[in-house]
Amino acid sequence: AIRMTQSPSSLSASTGDRVTITCRASQGIGNFLAWYQQKPGKAPKFLIFAASTLQSGVPARFSGSGSGTDFTLTISSLQSADFATYYCQQYFSFPRTFGQGTTVEI
């Protein structure tokens, strides 16, 4: 199975900050990467696919980049609604695997 490793595991930030989360795959996955946002008590929300394409309705302050093994999720100006846990996920092969999550907190 492809192992997905996110860093950091958690970070503290303030409204208006630029935030970057890193995801590394244990082997090359092209751009077969998705990002999700999860708030407490809720199901994950689909944010980005193909490493950098925003799902419909996702604010433009979110962006994704990378290919191969190294990927990033950036929030250009953090809003209060963005405090949550973020997961990367590869769909290059089975089993589908997720990173361990990065919690963005105040």
Place this chain on the structure above:
Amino acid sequence: QLQLQEAGPRLVKPSETLSLTCTVSGGSFNNYYWSWIRQPPGKGLEWIGYVYYRGTTNYNPSLKNRVTISIDTSRNLFSLKMSSVTAADTAFYYCAREDPYGSRPGFDYWGQGALVTVSS
């Protein structure tokens, strides 16, 4: 708007079988993978497996011997059965749709989740 809703017992005894269904409304089953994903409280996400609309399946090898996922398109639902459960199987269980051949690969729709507790 597509909606997914999990249903089933929320308390299961150790060594017994966990059974959940996911009812899909507002959309078609065709050409999608219908998946189960779980999340122990306070922990990360683990993909359990999928059933394709035609009935073929693919399971996580870590759970393969205990899991069966099936589909009933006539009733617009798919199901998860996990045998010989232990406390380690206590988790939120989510059903989700994956679009492997379309323009938005990834898990684009999710149910709200069902917390299943394994305890005697």
